[in-house]
Amino acid sequence: MGAVVEDKILLAHGSGGKLSHDLVAKSFVKALANPLLNTLDDSAVFELSGRLAFTTDSYVVSPIFFPGGDIGKLAVCGTVNDLATSGAKPLYLSLSFIIEEGLSLNELEKVVNSVRKAAGEAGVKIVTGDTKVVTRGSADKLFINTAGVGVIPEGVSISGTNAKPGDRVILSGAIGDHGIAVVSQREGLSFATKLKSDCAPLGGLVAEMLKASPNIHALRDPTRGGLASSLNELAQQSKVSIRIEEKEIPVREAVLAACEMLGFDPLYVANEGKMIAIVPPEDADKVLKAMRKNKYGRDAAIIGEVGAEKPGRVVMKTVLGSSRIVDMMVGDLLPRIC
Amino acid sequence: MKYITEFRSSELGEGLIARIQQRSKRKVRFMEFCGGHTVTIFRYGIRQLLPPTIEMVSGPGCPICVTANADLDKAIALSQIPGVIVATFGDMLKVPGSRSSLEKAKAEGAEVRTVYSTMDALNIAEANRDKSVVFMGIGFETTAPTIAASILQAEERGIENYYVLSLHKLCPPVIKALLDSGEVELGGLVCPGHVSAIIGSHPWEFIAREYGIPCVISGFEPLDILQCVEMLVEQVEKGESRVEIAYRRGVRPEGNQIALKLMERVFEPSPARWRGMGEIAGSGLKINSKYQRFDAEANFDIKTAPAVEHKGCICGDILRGVKTPADCKLFGKACTPQNPIGPCMVSAEGSCSAYYLYGGGRGG
Numbered sequence: 186m187g188a189v190v191e192d193k194i195l196l197a198h199g200s201g202g203k204l205s206h207d208l209v210a211k212s213f214v215k216a217l218a219n220p221l222l223n224t225l226d227d228s229a230v231f232e233l234s235g236r237l238a239f240t241t242d243s244y245v246v247s248p249i250f251f252p253g254g255d256i257g258k259l260a261v262c263g264t265v266n267d268l269a270t271s272g273a274k275p276l277y278l279s280l281s282f283i284i285e286e287g288l289s290l291n292e293l294e295k296v297v298n299s300v301r302k303a304a305g306e307a308g309v310k311i312v313t314g315d316t317k318v319v320t321r322g323s324a325d326k327l328f329i330n331t332a333g334v335g336v337i338p339e340g341v342s343i344s345g346t347n348a349k350p351g352d353r354v355i356l357s358g359a360i361g362d363h364g365i366a367v368v369s370q371r372e373g374l375s376f377a378t379k380l381k382s383d384c385a386p387l388g389g390l391v392a393e394m395l396k397a398s399p400n401i402h403a404l405r406d407p408t409r410g411g412l413a414s415s416l417n418e419l420a421q422q423s424k425v426s427i428r429i430e431e432k433e434i435p436v437r438e439a440v441l442a443a444c445e446m447l448g449f450d451p452l453y454v455a456n457e458g459k460m461i462a463i464v465p466p467e468d469a470d471k472v473l474k475a476m477r478k479n480k481y482g483r484d485a486a487i488i489g490e491v492g493a494e495k496p497g498r499v500v501m502k503t504v505l506g507s508s509r510i511v512d513m514m515v516g517d518l519l520p521r522i523c
Numbered sequence: 524m525k526y527i528t529e530f531r532s533s534e535l536g537e538g539l540i541a542r543i544q545q546r547s548k549r550k551v552r553f554m555e556f557c558g559g560h561t562v563t564i565f566r567y568g569i570r571q572l573l574p575p576t577i578e579m580v581s582g583p584g585c586p587i588c589v590t591a592n593a594d595l596d597k598a599i600a601l602s603q604i605p606g607v608i609v610a611t612f613g614d615m616l617k618v619p620g621s622r623s624s625l626e627k628a629k630a631e632g633a634e635v636r637t638v639y640s641t642m643d644a645l646n647i648a649e650a651n652r653d654k655s656v657v658f659m660g661i662g663f664e665t666t667a668p669t670i671a672a673s674i675l676q677a678e679e680r681g682i683e684n685y686y687v688l689s690l691h692k693l694c695p696p697v698i699k700a701l702l703d704s705g706e707v708e709l710g711g712l713v714c715p716g717h718v719s720a721i722i723g724s725h726p727w728e729f730i731a732r733e734y735g736i737p738c739v740i741s742g743f744e745p746l747d748i749l750q751c752v753e754m755l756v757e758q759v760e761k762g763e764s765r766v767e768i769a770y771r772r773g774v775r776p777e778g779n780q781i782a783l784k785l786m787e788r789v790f791e792p793s794p795a796r797w798r799g800m801g802e803i804a805g806s807g808l809k810i811n812s813k814y815q816r817f818d819a820e821a822n823f824d825i826k827t828a829p830a831v832e833h834k835g836c837i838c839g840d841i842l843r844g845v846k847t848p849a850d851c852k853l854f855g856k857a858c859t860p861q862n863p864i865g866p867c868m869v870s871a872e873g874s875c876s877a878y879y880l881y882g883g884g885r886g887g
């Protein structure tokens with residue numbers, strides 16, 4: 186039996202010539218087809234009215250495939266969620282692929298396929314894109330840069346500066362799944378865990394929350410830096426304090442077990458499908474109920490309250506009854522060595 | 524996997540705290556040896572929950588912190604040799620040596636790679652056969668077996684360009700040195716859980732027997748620590764001194780024989796330099812003659828200038844348990860986790876970082 190030669194991405198795939206053209210036509214346009222993309226013009230042309238939300242992000246996750254998702258799903262969900270945190274309905278995305286020479290076409294197709302699926306679920310269209318191929322070692326397999334546009338419904342005013350004393354802090358579900366799922370794939374740390382990344386598009390969840398109460402003050406998706414860092418950002422931006430209760434914060438057993446082993450604090454572990462909502466007290470129950478009806482908010486819980494004293498500070502009542510300051514994350518999460 | 528929630532439950536915690544408060548009559552000072560314990564103690568505000576009779580001090584159990592400047596300087600010097608890639612655990616990069624840090628060396632063009640595990644370093648060597656990869660082997664009995672395993676694998680896989688700068692340290696000898704110095708008086712020792720998972724409980728016996736100090740091996744969850752403190756108080760009040768294991772789910776008295784055998788095959792005891800404590804006989808591990816070709820010290824001409832300490836940093840005193848971060852004039856001012864001056868502020872397991880992050884220095 187002869188060896189099967191796997192098709193790989195070559196530098197020529199990014200050169201603008203025939204290989205580039207074929208790659209774009211076969212791998213991207215076919216999978217992501219929509220009228221705006223199909224024209225293959227240099228820019229997508231469309232009309233929108235109202236207040237717009239516009240965001241950009243880059244994705245460099247390693248490994249590019251992890252339990253529960255891959256870099257393609259992550260790019261779509263991350264961009265959609267950034268738009269959703271301003272209350273916007275996400276509509277159009279751009280995707281730029283920076284590919285390391287040698288990536289297998291197979292892997293690329295898998296990624297594009299997850300982009301298609303995630304965009305379908307999120308109800309967004311990929312309307313423009315670009316592909317570059319760089320020499321081996323200049324990138325780690327595949328980087329994706331995105332931009333996204335969405336429209337903010339009338340009457341919605343959401344900002345990280347809006348948290349008010351008395352507001353309730355609602356979290357949409359268990360923390361830490363993404364970070365632990367990714368870490369568990371890294372060499373040497375592949376301990377047996379069935380944990381999957383929580384990577385999910387939250388545009389739908391946010392739309393339902395806004396239906397329950399257009400008065401939501403702030404939204405944030407706690408990605409890198411975890412819940413702790415997002416709460417700190419909100420406290421600083423709004424010049425308020427936030428007090429949370431450890432026993433109310435949902436965390437899966439598998440995440441706790443991995444954190445115990447690695448010496449991580451789940452509050453700092455990354456998420457890719459969670460939302461923090463800061464909601465006026467009178468609307469908190471309504472919003473919570475709406476969240477729990479959505480599949481991405483089933484485990485939602487009120488985890489704390491906004492206060493006026495010591496602006497910028499996040500304090501947690503621990504399960505032992507003591508209090509501790511919850512600071513921003515400094516540097517990277519590193520496994521303990523003692 | 525239910526156990527962790529149990530080990531964090533608030534009712535169990537309250538019960539333990541109540542029992543400790545009731546039972547503790549004598550004034551005692553307990554040392555938590557391990558940096559992992561220090562972090563849990565601060566993260567859960569455990570010092571605030573204990574009665575005034577019990578004082579907790581942090582010990583030298585932070586592998587990054589105890590690495591002496593002279594040894595760090597060696598790693599930095601190695602990174603300057605053309606064709607050498609230095610691989611190390613992430614925290615180590617930021618620790619300032621006498622004149623530079625690995626992070627600075629890297630910014631200036633040296634090849635320094637952060638790895639999550641020893642095997643990562645070995646793989647880097649395999650992928651870069653034209654270079655020499657030196658792994659900076661720091662840590663206690665917990666990391667030493669994995670490094671021994673990497674050397675054996677390098678031999679098996681024929682990876683000839685892999686070297687280890689062995690800076691491993693052993694826990695029981697440093698405790699002995701600490702006690703012999705007479706600087707700190709201890710009424711009990713919270714023994715490290717992960718280290719004991721490897722070495723077992725027997726190597727601690729001499730502390731209970733010869734020094735009359737109660738020893739309890741603890742896990743890293745808040746209830747583990749409370750249970751351990753309760754067991755220590757019980758011994759103190761009864762006037763006993765024994766080695767007990769509170770961390771039953773992790774530690775067996777005989778330890779992990781496979782890991783110990785791995786270490787024995789590759790290493791032999793040697794003197795080691797500890798920050799703040801100087802050289803302590805038999806407290807380190809060096810690569811034995813059979814595996815000398817993997818020993819960075821034996822294969823490279825490492826030139827360093829005499830080591831100097833950072834002015835004002837009292838990490839050494841903190842590691843010996845004679846001072847606390849609050850005693851340092853630089854703490855929270857010139858020295859913060861963003862801009863660390865000493866290793867105790869760099870390492871996630873360091874006392875200064877735990878003090879800073881969890882409010883020890885800012886009054887909660």
Ligand code: SF4
Nearest residue numbers: 836837851858865875
């Ligand atoms: S606060 Fe900084 S300078 Fe002071 S002892 Fe700790 S690490 Fe050293």
